[in-house]
Amino acid sequence: MKKQRILYGLTMLIVVLSISIALAIVPPPPANQNLGVYDTMYEGFAEDECRACHSSGVPDTHHMLVPNEGYNCTDCHKLGPTGGIDTPIRDCLVCHNASPHHTADEALARHCSHCHGSLVDDYDDGHYIPTYDPSLITPDTSYTWINGTTNMKGGGCEACHEANITPVSGAAIYDNYQTHHSIWPGDNGMCGVCHDVTGTNVSIRKCEECHGVKSLHNIQYDYATTEGKLGYGHIGASWDCMGCHSWFEASSTATQGPITPNIANISSDELVAGVGTVITITGSNLKNTVDGVDYTSEVVIDDGVTNMTLIPDSVTDSKIVVTLPGIGKGNYGLRVAKDDLKSKLVPIVVAPQVSIDSATIRRDIVTIRGSGFGDESGESYSELLGVTITCEGDDLETSIISWDDTRIVGDCPSATVGALATVTTLYGSDSATITGSRRR
Ligand code: HEC
Ligand code: HEC
Numbered sequence: 170m171k172k173q174r175i176l177y178g179l180t181m182l183i184v185v186l187s188i189s190i191a192l193a194i195v196p197p198p199p200a201n202q203n204l205g206v207y208d209t210m211y212e213g214f215a216e217d218e219c220r221a222c223h224s225s226g227v228p229d230t231h232h233m234l235v236p237n238e239g240y241n242c243t244d245c246h247k248l249g250p251t252g253g254i255d256t257p258i259r260d261c262l263v264c265h266n267a268s269p270h271h272t273a274d275e276a277l278a279r280h281c282s283h284c285h286g287s288l289v290d291d292y293d294d295g296h297y298i299p300t301y302d303p304s305l306i307t308p309d310t311s312y313t314w315i316n317g318t319t320n321m322k323g324g325g326c327e328a329c330h331e332a333n334i335t336p337v338s339g340a341a342i343y344d345n346y347q348t349h350h351s352i353w354p355g356d357n358g359m360c361g362v363c364h365d366v367t368g369t370n371v372s373i374r375k376c377e378e379c380h381g382v383k384s385l386h387n388i389q390y391d392y393a394t395t396e397g398k399l400g401y402g403h404i405g406a407s408w409d410c411m412g413c414h415s416w417f418e419a420s421s422t423a424t425q426g427p428i429t430p431n432i433a434n435i436s437s438d439e440l441v442a443g444v445g446t447v448i449t450i451t452g453s454n455l456k457n458t459v460d461g462v463d464y465t466s467e468v469v470i471d472d473g474v475t476n477m478t479l480i481p482d483s484v485t486d487s488k489i490v491v492t493l494p495g496i497g498k499g500n501y502g503l504r505v506a507k508d509d510l511k512s513k514l515v516p517i518v519v520a521p522q523v524s525i526d527s528a529t530i531r532r533d534i535v536t537i538r539g540s541g542f543g544d545e546s547g548e549s550y551s552e553l554l555g556v557t558i559t560c561e562g563d564d565l566e567t568s569i570i571s572w573d574d575t576r577i578v579g580d581c582p583s584a585t586v587g588a589l590a591t592v593t594t595l596y597g598s599d600s601a602t603i604t605g606s607r608r609r
């Protein structure tokens with residue numbers, strides 16, 4: 170049989186490649202884990218993997234919930250045995266014990282590309298889904314043939330996307346059934362998102378609502394160096410086409426577009442409200458040439474309502490340097506957009522900056538002016554936060570009279586001109602030397 174002969178050829182190739190490329194699992198299955206989200210279930214993620222995406226501002230994003238959402242310190246922090254606040258719990262999974270991402274509005278609205286980028290399409294973005302009857306070359310949701318001896322599959326997603334039969338570094342890789350069913354566990358009424366409404370029929374046409382021809386034909390890791398090589402995605406070599414299209418072999422390079430860009434990480438300096446910051450984004454497919462056309466990327470900051478598009482200072486295939494303007498405090502998403510393809514979303518957190526413009530004393534009253542002091546009264550967490558006034562290294566007793574975002578007034582009978590005033594909030598602190606009162 171023709172199919173059999175192709176498979177024997179493939180098996181030979183596998184032997185040769187597994188010797189020459191030791192680090193990467195090429196060819197799959199299981200597929201490498203260079204693009205998108207690691208193919209595991211929520212329980213498979215560990216704290217450091219959460220922090221790989223939530224690379225900065227984790228304390229700030231929680232602490233901004235205090236004034237914004239009415240949380241108290243003790244909702245998240247326990248008091249220690251000797252009084253005061255105990256060491257914070259830092260392991261995300263202790264508190265976030267089910268996927269917080271798939272209860273987000275965008276997930277429930279089936280706009281998976283909001284976070285997963287153009288590795289997937291959205292059901293309502295108008296992308297092309299064939300209407301012709303599935304044919305011999307139409308990929309199956311699992312596979313259309315299997316080699317009885319080697320168990321190699323072909324003609325569907327399972328040809329390459331399988332649980333980790335051969336271990337790859339990191340957590341266990343699960344199969345498509347498990348990864349897709351883990352986002353909304355249990356009996357949840359969401360079955361119709363991936364199956365037809367009447368039941369659980371599996372049809373590639375339904376999968377194509379998210380895995381359309383457009384997104385599938387643009388998935389390739391590091392196209393610049395893997396063009397023509399098999400096993401790094403969907404369009405590196407004819408072998409890749411065959412994984413989905415069975416015996417269909419391409420006569421020339423496929424009709425791809427710009428190739429979906431991929432963010433690996435962003436430099437995680439603290440972002441401060443109102444202050445411009447230069448950040449470095451590393452990844453792959455950030456800039457490339459396909460069929461003589463050059464594609465380059467822009468950086469998009471998404472505040473949930475509007476998008477701000479930034480032209481990078483420099484772009485290479487693997488690195489973007491971009492200057493973020495001074496934006497307001499809050500949670501944002503950052504992505505890279507190349508032509509009409511977008512990378513996955515990476516969260517960034519902008520914290521308010523504490524800055525003292527002046528500290529003055531008149532009689533016993535110290536007035537501190539500046540910005541970013543917050544609206545905290547200081548009462549509930551006075552041991553950690555507030556105003557300290559030091560003279561020659563000794564803390565002086567201060568009682569707060571009023572505190573708002575731009576002005577703090579305190580009573581400090583022993584303060585003098587020349588003492589140091591420090592304001593500490595949840596997001597940082599600043600100090601200034603106290604001067605005599607000026608008339609305003
Ligand atoms: C692939 C990148 C990525 C990884 C890995 C990741 N996150 Fe997220 N997370 C995001 C993005 C993107 C958002 C949404 C940001 C937005 O909409 O602006 C988000 C949002 C959240 C939210 C807020 C959800 C809401 O209600 O809107 C929580 C909580 C969260 N992540 C916790 C975690 C935890 C815990 C882990 C580890 C198990 C984790 N994240 C791993 C990218 C990631
Ligand atoms: C919604 C939950 C939540 C609330 C409310 C909260 N915290 Fe935290 N806090 C955290 C988490 C989570 C961390 C650990 C962050 C990390 O490991 O990156 C943390 C860390 C800290 C830290 C250590 C700072 C650091 O850089 O790691 C201090 C200090 C702190 N919190 C004080 C407070 C105070 C004071 C309050 C009340 C005003 C408060 N927190 C309210 C969740 C919270």
Ligand code: HEC
Pocket residue numbers: 216219220223227230231234245246258259260261262263264265269500
């Ligand atoms: C001590 C418990 C605790 C820990 C530890 C913790 N969180 Fe949270 N986190 C919360 C609570 C409570 C909320 C608010 C309710 C919610 O969204 O689940 C929250 C909310 C968030 C949000 C959304 C903030 C917003 O503005 O809505 C993000 C993002 C987040 N957590 C990420 C993380 C990440 C990443 C880690 C680990 C590095 C982590 N959390 C560790 C308790 C915790």
Ligand code: HEC
Pocket residue numbers: 205206207208209210211214268269270271273275276277279280281282283284285348349352362
């Ligand atoms: C708010 C951001 C966000 C949205 C929106 C979102 N996801 Fe995810 N998704 C994540 C993150 C982060 C992970 C990894 C951590 C986790 O499982 O929560 C993930 C993991 C997954 C996984 C398992 C990992 C893998 O590679 O197989 C699947 C499957 C998945 N998402 C499907 C979906 C589907 C389907 C939708 C739309 C209905 C969707 N996601 C919408 C952020 C998101």
Ligand code: HEC
Pocket residue numbers: 197200201202203204205206208288289308309310325326327328329330376380388390400401402403408409410411412413
């Ligand atoms: C010829 C092998 C092969 C076949 C068949 C295949 N894929 Fe892939 N796919 C890959 C490789 C390799 C990657 C890149 C993995 C990486 O480096 O993260 C990939 C990546 C993906 C991604 C990006 C997210 C991720 O996990 O990396 C999606 C989505 C995807 N494939 C969907 C599908 C679907 C749907 C099918 C079936 C219609 C399918 N694939 C069939 C090899 C294949």
Ligand code: HEC
Pocket residue numbers: 310311345346349350352353355356357358359360361362363364369371
């Ligand atoms: C996010 C997408 C998604 C959702 C939501 C989803 N499934 Fe699935 N389902 C899949 C995938 C992917 C497969 C594997 C298809 C394959 O391997 O051929 C699958 C396979 C199945 C199968 C096996 C069918 C077979 O012929 O092998 C059953 C049964 C099933 N799902 C039932 C359900 C039920 C019941 C629900 C709702 C509680 C549900 N699914 C929700 C994606 C999903």
Ligand code: HEC
Pocket residue numbers: 204205206207208209279281285288289310311326330345348349362363371372373375376377378379380
């Ligand atoms: C509602 C949208 C949606 C539907 C419908 C859907 N998927 Fe997915 N699929 C996703 C998302 C999101 C991912 C994760 C991409 C990433 O890793 O960033 C994914 C990933 C995959 C992958 C790559 C491996 C992995 O786990 O990342 C395969 C293979 C796959 N899906 C097969 C299927 C099959 C087969 C069906 C139909 C039975 C299906 N999907 C239906 C959204 C969907």
Ligand code: HEC
Pocket residue numbers: 299302303304306307308373377381382385386402403404405406407409410411412413414418419422423424
């Ligand atoms: C991840 C799976 C996958 C891979 C790999 C893949 N394709 Fe496809 N391709 C599809 C799907 C799904 C369709 C829609 C076919 C259908 O539903 O009948 C399609 C359709 C096509 C079509 C018909 C387009 C139309 O207008 O209907 C051509 C031509 C094609 N693919 C060529 C290729 C070539 C050449 C390669 C390798 C460079 C390739 N494909 C790799 C999944 C894939």
